[in-house]
Amino acid sequence: MKKRNVAFLHPDLGLGGAERLIVDAALELVSAGHAVDIYTTYHDPQRCFEETRGSGGFGVTVAGDWFPRHIAGRFLALCAYIRCILAALYMAWLSFKGKAQYDAVIVDQVSVVIPFLKHLTRSRVLFYCHFPDMLLAQRRSQLKKLYRIPLDWVEQTTTGHADLVLVNSAFTQGVFKKTFSRLAERGIVPDVLHPAVPIPSDGELQEADATWEAKLDRDLVSFMGGGPMLLSINRFERKKGISLAVQALHEFLIRAPGSLPKVTLVLAGGFDARLPENVQHLQELKDLVRELDLHDRVRFVVSFTDSQRAALLAACTAVVYTPQFEHFGIVPLEAMAAKKPVIAVNNGGPVETVAHEETGYLCEPTPAAFASAFRQLLCVSEDGGTSDARQMGEAAKARVQAQFSRAAFGCKLQAHLEAAMKDGGKIRRT
Template identity: 40%
Template sequence: MKVTFIHPDLGLGGAERLVLDAALGLQDLGHEVSVYTSHCDRNHAFMEIKKGLIDYHVYGDFFPRSIAGKFHIIGAIVRQLYLSCFVPTDSDVYIVDQLSASLPLLRLRSDSKIVFYCHFPDQLLAQRSSTIRSIYRLPWDWLEQVTTAVADEILVNSKFTRSVFAKTFTFIKRTPDVIYPCVPIAPSVTSSHMATLIAPYTTVLSINRFERKKNVELAIKAYAKLIHNPSVGAEDKLALKLVIAGGYDPRVSENIEYLSELCTLAKDLRLSYCLRHPGESLDTIDPQINVLFLPSITDSEKTVLLENSRVLLYTPAFEHFGIVPLEAMYAGTPVLAVNSGGPTETVKEDVTGWLRDADDTEAWAKVLYKVCFDDEFINSSYSKMVDNGINHIHNNFSREAMADAFEKIIEKVIKQKHRPPVFLADLTLFTLLFSALAIPIIAFLLYSFL
């Protein structure tokens, strides 16, 4: 079958990783697969994109993402609508994720079936810091709901997201199927330089995009409690490093601001740090530093860090799913995660890791002490936990398992004869876009001539 994925920005995030793995998995099953996106920078993309292992097409990157730093939702919708004008109309199925606004247009252009993968309702991610902003979001929230309802099949990434979906999209009476993201189980390329850098140390690792919702400050605070614990000797303190790594895009102001805030927090907590800016090289790690910030790590560096760290700290609360804990377990690193959201479905307490409350820094520090300095645990239980994590991923979260699940959904949706109604979504989309474009023009004309 011919399968076309439609994704807003093919960068380095968890959503992009899922789309790429699903596309490659279906391609391995013999399907003709292509990915359409509004943006893809080969220098800021996963290795499979750089190597050309998947067919992808970029349309509409010239459209601005926002207007004067505002109205991001309008920019995103316009970019996706333009992109959707170029997808092939002879596809058997479109698999769309993140943004549902173009689903009515896809129905208008083609008889192809539509599967929508909801990572999390967008309206719950939008900021509502004022009454005006909340009122502004209302029509776009409605648009998200009525356009999502146009999909022939709706998927979510976890049972947690499914429960949130039901509470948020009350207009939609269907129950989405769950397809968990996967960990690519294949030989990986590692960075020998990074391995040499961290080899002398015991590494505590945090990998997240540099966004405030990721709550990375929890990792820094827990590490600070451990480092400043009087029972930890001076030599042990020098040997223990916290590495804060992850996705970083210099085009995104929040990434820049949050990285700066984290550096300031480390300084305030009396932690010395080193920051390797994107594109810079790091020849050595000063033994005196506590925290190493590594924005925009490569895939090979990420692999080394995951394979050689003592524990992964996964700090987001109410995370929709969370792929990094799975990557860590597959690499043989136990996980300490927040006791909410997706990780409660993937991290097994005292089997593959631990779950603790996001506001209990003391509890996090205690687990860190156990996994870093408790000789009895390290000698008797740690290796078993490592094996448990690896087996857990192989048995439940392989790319093959995810691709099989997608294939079954595609086969199911192809056979469906009844399709959801589209009129309400068409009307809402036209009204909102007309208003968004016409009101500024009318205001400008009135201002100019009156």
Template identity: 25%
Template sequence: MDDYLNTQMSQKHSYNWQLKILILTWEYPPNVVGGLSRHVSGLAVQLAQLGHEVHVITAGNGGLTAYEVVNGVHVHRVIPLNNQDNDFLSWIAGLNLTMSFKGVKIAEDIKFDIVHAHDWLVGTSAVTLKEELSIPLLTTIHATEHSRNNGIHTDMQQFIHNKEKKLIMESDQIIVCSTYMREELLTNFQLSEKKLEIVPNGIEPSTGEVNSNEIYPFIKRRKYVFSVGRMVKEKGFETIIEAAQLARENRRDIYFVIAGKGPMLERYRKMVTERQLDYFIVFIGYVSDEQRDALLVNCEIAVFPSLYEPFGIVALEAMILGIPTIVSDTGGLKGIIMDKQTGLLMNPGDAKSLLSNIDFLSQNSDKAKEIGEKGRQIVKSLYGWKRVASQTVKIMEETLLNKRVNLNENAR
């Protein structure tokens, strides 16, 4: 490395170099589809609090403000060119076109240091802006199509897989949220280990407590086991339905409350009715963050039975509240939990394993309380957004440095 670059890096660290960061994400609060929205928001807000200038380009819907500053973050919302198209891939293509146009327009007044993309959904605009603005591209891969479907089986899955591959190859650096995701990318994509960094998802404590009975009076102060997530197959909610059926057959008073929206919600509700499980399980649909926290605070146990989970932010949301938490022994979840210390591990897709863990916690109240407290402490110490954002900034700085080194070497 030449003396000039050494001097620049020294000055940067000495004077807390402020980055101008352009973040691309297809969802951002209040538009919340899944966990990605909360992740990007938590990161963006903390980056701004660290003194960096953060601009987020995301999808709008006509009802949201096109531009506003929220918690120090400049949020730009764009409408896809073909916003009324019912074909999701066409809609995403139109979104990427408008995101690219908006990014170039904003860059007329702001010289960005780096573009940070989140998943393949914004991949086309990310690569375009990297080239148009001549800045490095950092990408966070939150999940992959291959692991969501246990392989690539359809033309659409192949299309998405190819989009993921294109984005990964064009990125200067990749962030994943867990060791599991790191191994997944190394297995399914040809890339150097040096190109991969692990930064966990972040979480902040709930700011208030609300009695869930006030919001959902049908609970009637019953003890309940709570779960929340997007209503898709990989979240494993059928395992909870099977557990509820076993509980009924064995005349055990276990009540499951499950929150979240998604394409399989009505199917799950129909399964509950057909199996006459309404006394044992309820799917309550969409909940706000405040409602989710109220349900978590007042539950006896939290359960996340995913068949596939790259990280598991919902588990952190329960653990940081001190709730004894059961998760599947799979993916990123098993990296969060130390079995019978900070939580419990169940066999994926195994209703009997889930019930066994529920019994352990119900029958050992002191141990359950100890597990909940240890879980809260580990989440608070390892997964705070300030720590996550600081790690991300370090990667951004190293990415910028490597880009400059390469440009300097190519110029010789």
């Protein structure tokens, strides 16, 4: 396969599932011999994935960061568009000067940059759609609805300029078709490219099992107390439904047998003090824990390192994943790769990754349903269900290895890249 010069353009290279996908994609292309650079409008070396600090074999360039993120707390989407356009113009300037020329640019999240890259450079442009932004935007007022009209039009129109459109799941593919009706009428169909995760070896997992206590705060280790620990990993955003995990634990404890070892819940997630919702929702969750009198059962871990994330996965009995209609969700894959069963909502991306009653449980998004899954996993044997969790964990890792490995993801990405290069920029149509 011909070696290519490839660039990524991503709005905010922080910590999250979208960022993890971009980093993994870059790593796989680098390992295949391609030259890779990532452009972004924000990158904090203190709050990012380790590979973006230089160890990944690709460069990270920040551009457009001088433009504000918002204007008096408003116009966040518009400002994000402008920041990304500035980054795209910087890439075009480098291309014009002959300092950085790319065979292909992979854009995700913000499609508005696609026409700029298409017309100002010679690069093929691939767009990775995590989920239509127009469906994520809130429209609580008439003014906000009017504000979104041109942005929604721009999103659909510019998405249609890409040489190839990819989506992260069959669920998103269906939503894409319904949402971007003008593109559907043109016969534009995105291909599915599931995100992937690195799969630790059994030796690495055994080492994590033996050393996780040393990597976590002593108070947190003491809090767990050696009993079953349920783990939630999500950004502290309301749409992630983290309160469902807290309410489900409360429901479970009401009916749990007295002989069961102490069950705890750790709520871990990315936290950005710049974002008001992160600050507000973390406090809302703490208030809920206090209201349900679960202070001795629930702990919060904010903004952890990759090492601490691995330690938390090693320490837990199962991972609780609560977002509804999540377009994909990388956390269930990370959990299963670490041999942990997943209890998730029975819609969205987890339906494609979690095998019900084999690698975990898919539940209705209610405290009662999740509490029932907790009971099935934790109360079926004298050891607190750990034997059953281990069996599910083994099946979970085997599933990820077969269907969602990073190597398989890299091969599929390269195939899509080559298709975009050979098709002369013709977007796939039915």
